[in-house]
Amino acid sequence: xxxLPGAPAARGGIDLGGTxxxxxxxxxxxxxxxxxxxxxxxxxxxxxxxAALAAAVTEAAETAGVQPAALIGVGVGSPGVVDPDTGAVxxxxxxxxxxxxxxxxxxxxxxxxxxVSVGNDVQVATNAEFELGAARPYKSVLGVFWGTGVGGGxxxxxxxxxxxxxxxxxxxxxxxxxxARCGCGRxxxxxxxxxxxxxxxxxxxxxxxxxxxxxxxxxxxxGRARLTSSIWARALDRDDKLATELIDGAVRALGAGxxxxxxxxxxxxxxxxxxxGIRFGEPFAQRLAREMHPHIFNDQPPPDVHVxxxxxxxxxxxxSLLARTW
Amino acid sequence: xxxLPGAPAARGGIDLGGTxxxxxxxxxxxxxxxxxxxxxxxxxxxxxxxAALAAAVTEAAETAGVQPAALIGVGVGSPGVVDPDTGAVxxxxxxxxxxxxxxxxxxxxxxxxxxVSVGNDVQVATNAEFELGAARPYKSVLGVFWGTGVGGGxxxxxxxxxxxxxxxxxxxxxxxxxxARCGCGRxxxxxxxxxxxxxxxxxxxxxxxxxxxxxxxxxxxxGRARLTSSIWARALDRDDKLATELIDGAVRALGAGxxxxxxxxxxxxxxxxxxxGIRFGEPFAQRLAREMHPHIFNDQPPPDVHVxxxxxxxxxxxxSLLARTW
Numbered sequence: 001x002x003x004l005p006g007a008p009a010a011r012g013g014i015d016l017g018g019t020x021x022x023x024x025x026x027x028x029x030x031x032x033x034x035x036x037x038x039x040x041x042x043x044x045x046x047x048x049x050x051a052a053l054a055a056a057v058t059e060a061a062e063t064a065g066v067q068p069a070a071l072i073g074v075g076v077g078s079p080g081v082v083d084p085d086t087g088a089v090x091x092x093x094x095x096x097x098x099x100x101x102x103x104x105x106x107x108x109x110x111x112x113x114x115x116v117s118v119g120n121d122v123q124v125a126t127n128a129e130f131e132l133g134a135a136r137p138y139k140s141v142l143g144v145f146w147g148t149g150v151g152g153g154x155x156x157x158x159x160x161x162x163x164x165x166x167x168x169x170x171x172x173x174x175x176x177x178x179x180a181r182c183g184c185g186r187x188x189x190x191x192x193x194x195x196x197x198x199x200x201x202x203x204x205x206x207x208x209x210x211x212x213x214x215x216x217x218x219x220x221x222x223g224r225a226r227l228t229s230s231i232w233a234r235a236l237d238r239d240d241k242l243a244t245e246l247i248d249g250a251v252r253a254l255g256a257g258x259x260x261x262x263x264x265x266x267x268x269x270x271x272x273x274x275x276x277g278i279r280f281g282e283p284f285a286q287r288l289a290r291e292m293h294p295h296i297f298n299d300q301p302p303p304d305v306h307v308x309x310x311x312x313x314x315x316x317x318x319x320s321l322l323a324r325t326w
Numbered sequence: 327x328x329x330l331p332g333a334p335a336a337r338g339g340i341d342l343g344g345t346x347x348x349x350x351x352x353x354x355x356x357x358x359x360x361x362x363x364x365x366x367x368x369x370x371x372x373x374x375x376x377a378a379l380a381a382a383v384t385e386a387a388e389t390a391g392v393q394p395a396a397l398i399g400v401g402v403g404s405p406g407v408v409d410p411d412t413g414a415v416x417x418x419x420x421x422x423x424x425x426x427x428x429x430x431x432x433x434x435x436x437x438x439x440x441x442v443s444v445g446n447d448v449q450v451a452t453n454a455e456f457e458l459g460a461a462r463p464y465k466s467v468l469g470v471f472w473g474t475g476v477g478g479g480x481x482x483x484x485x486x487x488x489x490x491x492x493x494x495x496x497x498x499x500x501x502x503x504x505x506a507r508c509g510c511g512r513x514x515x516x517x518x519x520x521x522x523x524x525x526x527x528x529x530x531x532x533x534x535x536x537x538x539x540x541x542x543x544x545x546x547x548x549g550r551a552r553l554t555s556s557i558w559a560r561a562l563d564r565d566d567k568l569a570t571e572l573i574d575g576a577v578r579a580l581g582a583g584x585x586x587x588x589x590x591x592x593x594x595x596x597x598x599x600x601x602x603g604i605r606f607g608e609p610f611a612q613r614l615a616r617e618m619h620p621h622i623f624n625d626q627p628p629p630d631v632h633v634x635x636x637x638x639x640x641x642x643x644x645x646s647l648l649a650r651t652w
Contacts, residue, residue: 140489152590156482163466163592166624173586174621177501177578186621188582252503256514260499260583261590264478266489295500295512298492 013320018094034064075322126153128318190257255291273308339646360390401648452479454644516583581617599634
């Protein structure tokens with residue numbers, strides 16, 4: 001890649017989440033030079049999502065003083081099943097009417113006038129931590145992104161490991177045979193106890209049965225429609241009993257599930273990201289390490305556990321790394 | 327490697343198990359040309375085990391018409407923690423008085439007059455299936471060896487994956503938080519429900535509480551001191567209720583635990599070996615695949631499941647592959 005004088009070799013990166021779209025523009029040294037955020041469309045279909053992605057990266061490029069067509073490329077981290085060759089996305093169940101296959105890379109590329117590459121959202125966030133963030137000192141890493149769901153990404157021997165395309169589904173490690181029903185329809189998955197979506201459902205059911213909690217009052221007083229990561233953090237700060245109980249259960253499930261993956265892979269480090277992981281921060285990461293420890297087989301020493309260093313923008317920055325090959 | 331006329335470039339391989347030592351001699355094409363078996367010493371210490379290993383491979387070499395010193399090398403698959411550089415073995419808890427470190431490779435090499443290399447027993451058995459057995463068609467494989475314990479080995483992108491030296495501990499994937507006590511001292515491990523050692527303990531406790539079973543009568547009438555794989559198979563053939571119940575529980579735990587590992591790694595195939603895995607054979611492997619299926623996230627299609635093709639000698643043949651580098 002050559003960078004002409006005056007041409008900043010800027011790249012775009014987009015993190016396509018179930019609730020929001022985060023777009024960044026970085027320079028050749030991966031330094032952030034622009035960003036934008038907008039809500040993910042809740043109606044319509046894949047073309048509407050593609051339009052929102054184009055608008056977000058265009059806005060981020062404007063804040064960086066670059067034309068979108070002048071970007072050397074744009075990377076997208078997407079949920080669902082991503083075809084790495086074509087950049088098509090299928091089964092993105094958190095997005096509106098996105099069960100089938102949609103040629104996201106080529107559609108977005110023609111809107112923007114620059115090449116577009118698409119990767120799995122959690123894997124690109126793990127790559128970002130490996131190249132630029134908390135996982136830089138290591139060659140084998142498990143990234144765990146704890147938010148609405150619990151996703152995982154792997155770096156083994158310095159390279160991403162995606163298996164047949166579906167690796168890293170740590171949220172669906174079984175921690176209780178015939179246990180709680182997960183959002184995926186299966187039983188006993190770690191995510192059934194730890195995912196923010198399932199935690200909210202469980203809190204609602206307990207309230208219906210008469211349990212008291214500040215959770216939903218905090219949600220309303222902060223003008224939210226969902227129990228966001230910061231609502232959970234506020235409730236814990238107030239020693240809300242139900243919130244404490246549910247997060248304790250989540251940490252127990254995360255400890256067992258992550259330790260199971262570590263026992264199979266024996267990685268050097270575990271990086272905790274995602275909305276809840278980042279909101280709770282380093283003290284929580286150390287609590288999680290203690291919760292994992294009794295289950296870890298090769299504990300001489302156990303793997304290091306750190307919070308993702310790139311924060312909320314890690315997904316978008318990781319996506320921008322996909323755009324380096326042009 | 328050059329093979330002089332009359333010198334068959336024969337190699338030795340030894341599988342060092344908790345109850346028996348299996349030794350083979352193979353030619354340059356990995357064809358079996360000699361074998362021997364003897365019990366693992368139950369008293370003494372590492373030097374006594376080394377003497378028994380030397381005697382076993384000497385006997386195998388004799389059946390092949392080769393002097394031990396004429397072998398181009400000998401490989402050993404060992405339990406415990408193996409130092410791949412020196413061939414020292416530590417913490418081999420199933421072997422007599424083998425808590426500390428013992429220089430197995432150099433000790434055995436001076437006894438035999440030929441180079442000796444040592445690897446992890448389960449990983450060499452997985453390598454054997456990958457190079458010569460049921461996993462030949464695949465590039466990513468999880469080997470599961472179901473016997474006294476449950477061990478695992480990994481091939482990722484055509485190469486063994488050992489992590490920091492302790493990968494593949496699939497027996498200690500957590501399938502029930504705060505569940506049954508495992509032989510390792512932890513709780514809820516897959517091995518606590520599926521390992522032959524734990525199954526026997528559970529059977530004994532049930533009998534003490536008055537449960538009826540043919541298991542221990544069969545053990546005595548076949549002159550065994552333990553519930554071996556073939557005793558379990560015979561009890562199942564007779565529809566023994568306790569044996570059926572315990573093996574059902576083992577299969578449920580194996581299904582959940584192996585599926586958890588598959589959800590993280592998304593390998594192409596799972597190979598089932600070990601005493602129980604081989605004794606129960608292909609119908610059991612297909613039953614296990616059905617038990618895994620409800621937990622598998624990327625099930626389009628699920629990974630293939632096969633029985634180890636090299637049978638009881640897979641560990642020793644895999645060990646002989648370690649001796650190829652001279």
